[in-house]
Amino acid sequence: MSAEERxxxxxxxxxxxxxxxxxxxxxxxxxxxxVGVSQPYLFRLFPNKRAIFLAAAxxxxxxxxxxxxxxxxxxxxxxxxxxxxxxxxRLIEDRDRLLMQMQMYVAVASxxxxxxxxxxxxxxxAWSEHLHDFSLLTFEGDTEEATTFLAFGMLINTLVALxxxxxxxxxxxxxxxxxxxx
Amino acid sequence: MSAEERxxxxxxxxxxxxxxxxxxxxxxxxxxxxVGVSQPYLFRLFPNKRAIFLAAAxxxxxxxxxxxxxxxxxxxxxxxxxxxxxxxxRLIEDRDRLLMQMQMYVAVASxxxxxxxxxxxxxxxAWSEHLHDFSLLTFEGDTEEATTFLAFGMLINTLVALxxxxxxxxxxxxxxxxxxxx
DNA sequence: CAAGTTAGTGATTGGCCAATAACTTAATCG
DNA sequence: CGATTAAGTTATTGGCCAATCACTAACTTG
Numbered sequence: 001m002s003a004e005e006r007x008x009x010x011x012x013x014x015x016x017x018x019x020x021x022x023x024x025x026x027x028x029x030x031x032x033x034x035v036g037v038s039q040p041y042l043f044r045l046f047p048n049k050r051a052i053f054l055a056a057a058x059x060x061x062x063x064x065x066x067x068x069x070x071x072x073x074x075x076x077x078x079x080x081x082x083x084x085x086x087x088x089x090r091l092i093e094d095r096d097r098l099l100m101q102m103q104m105y106v107a108v109a110s111x112x113x114x115x116x117x118x119x120x121x122x123x124x125x126a127w128s129e130h131l132h133d134f135s136l137l138t139f140e141g142d143t144e145e146a147t148t149f150l151a152f153g154m155l156i157n158t159l160v161a162l163x164x165x166x167x168x169x170x171x172x173x174x175x176x177x178x179x180x181x182x
Numbered sequence: 183m184s185a186e187e188r189x190x191x192x193x194x195x196x197x198x199x200x201x202x203x204x205x206x207x208x209x210x211x212x213x214x215x216x217v218g219v220s221q222p223y224l225f226r227l228f229p230n231k232r233a234i235f236l237a238a239a240x241x242x243x244x245x246x247x248x249x250x251x252x253x254x255x256x257x258x259x260x261x262x263x264x265x266x267x268x269x270x271x272r273l274i275e276d277r278d279r280l281l282m283q284m285q286m287y288v289a290v291a292s293x294x295x296x297x298x299x300x301x302x303x304x305x306x307x308a309w310s311e312h313l314h315d316f317s318l319l320t321f322e323g324d325t326e327e328a329t330t331f332l333a334f335g336m337l338i339n340t341l342v343a344l345x346x347x348x349x350x351x352x353x354x355x356x357x358x359x360x361x362x363x364x
Numbered sequence: 365c366a367a368g369t370t371a372g373t374g375a376t377t378g379g380c381c382a383a384t385a386a387c388t389t390a391a392t393c394g
Numbered sequence: 395c396g397a398t399t400a401a402g403t404t405a406t407t408g409g410c411c412a413a414t415c416a417c418t419a420a421c422t423t424g
Contacts, residue, residue: 001401002400002401003400003401006401019295020291020292020295020296021206021292021295021296022204022205022206022207022288022292023204023206023207024203024204024205024206024207025204025205025206025292027380027381027382028381028382028383029380029381029382037402037403038402038403038404039381039382039383040382040383040384040385040402040403040404040405041401041402041403043382043383043384044401044402048382048383049382049383095295096295099288099291099292099295102284102287102288102291103288105284105340105343105344106204106281106284106285106288106343108343108344108345109202109281109284109343109344109345110202110203110204110207110281112345113201113202113203113277113278113281114202114203117345120344120345123344124344124345124346127344147337148330148333150337151330151333151334151336151337152333154333154336154337154339154340155329155332155333155336155337157336157340158287158336158339161287161288161290161291162287162290162291162302162305162306162309163290163291163294163299163302163306164306183371184370184371185370185371188371188372209410209411209412210411210412210413211410211411211412219371219372219373220372220373220374221411221412221413222372222373222374222375222412222413222414222415223371223372223373225412225413225414226371226372230412230413231412231413
């Protein structure tokens with residue numbers, strides 16, 4: 001397998017493992033095991049653990065943005081809202097991907113607290129471009145709608161992370177109805 | 183100093199340290215240093231590291247709830263919304279407290295992923311009672327308003343965690359205006 | 365004062381973990 | 395064929411860290 005292909009599988013494995021354990025709670029050994037490769041080999045593919053985390057985080061944002069983008073494509077704002085909500089709902093059924101999102105928020109915060117302003121930069125940039133600006137664009141500059149969309153997304157993230165069972169959906173009725181059958 | 187008083191200072195120190203470093207990224211040594219006590223003594227005050235984290239997390243939720251409660255006391259729902267928003271805004275100027283909130287969400291998620299359903303129980307219970315139910319009560323059963331309040335709170339948490347500078351407030355105009363001077 | 369209790373410390377241990385170094389195949393190619 | 399490159403491994407090291415143990419010093423109280 002080529003190094004580039006391996007890097008891909010490392011990123012996929014890293015999203016799962018870092019999502020579940022967080023940066024400090026995940027060993028490079030665990031990632032290597034999931035990839036099916038020896039632990040030291042990871043350091044041929046990436047300079048260090050932090051770089052693996054960063055790659056996983058950015059991939060995560062890009063994937064999310066791509067799903068939302070595809071869902072909204074060509075639709076007028078009001079239909080786009082619902083379509084994106086449905087798409088996001090389906091996306092976060094992949095719990096590991098959702099958790100990776102949360103993990104990256106706190107990882108940036110931790111780095112910042114430790115005096116490292118650099119680590120968060122690319123992540124903030126990706127978030128702004130792929131999520132915030134994209135929302136604004138989709139809702140044609142309707143800031144209220146765009147912001148509300150993001151806010152409900154973050155509430156859902158939190159509740160799912162906290163482990164509320166999927167049927168306890170406090171957002172039903174506000175976030176567009178996305179239950180099968182409605 | 184009595185053991186009970188010490189436990190209090192440990193909880194305060196733990197909120198700061200766990201907030202900055204997360205569960206796995208924080209050593210008991212760091213907490214002990216901040217308290218001004220030897221590391222082994224922590225294990226006289228608490229059975230283990232996890233118990234310290236749990237105590238810090240619950241305290242965090244209770245404090246937040248108390249601040250919101252005091253702010254809303256005696257006000258009709260529409261005024262309460264604004265008062266609570268202002269109070270929350272002021273609360274999260276204490277960055278460490280805010281980060282502890284995020285850290286507890288991902289810690290619960292991690293435990294859950296590792297098959298431990300127990301760890302999250304008291305935290306979920308506190309969140310439901312002190313934040314969700316309390317919101318509903320304050321807004322007199324207006325679920326939409328209550329949910330929106332929580333959703334914007336979570337969005338703010340995320341943006342602040344990500345390190346957006348305080349003047350980049352995408353929520354201005356939707357979350358009640360809370361800028362000094364407005 | 366003697367005996368117990370409470371607050372606290374120093375030393376240690378066993379395990380984990382990121383990263384490095386040195387080595388091994390296997391394919392490619394002039 | 396002989397040399398180079400790319401993919402991958404085993405062994406190791408130095409550091410950190412949760413938790414336990416054994417100990418001390420000060421107060422309290424009959």
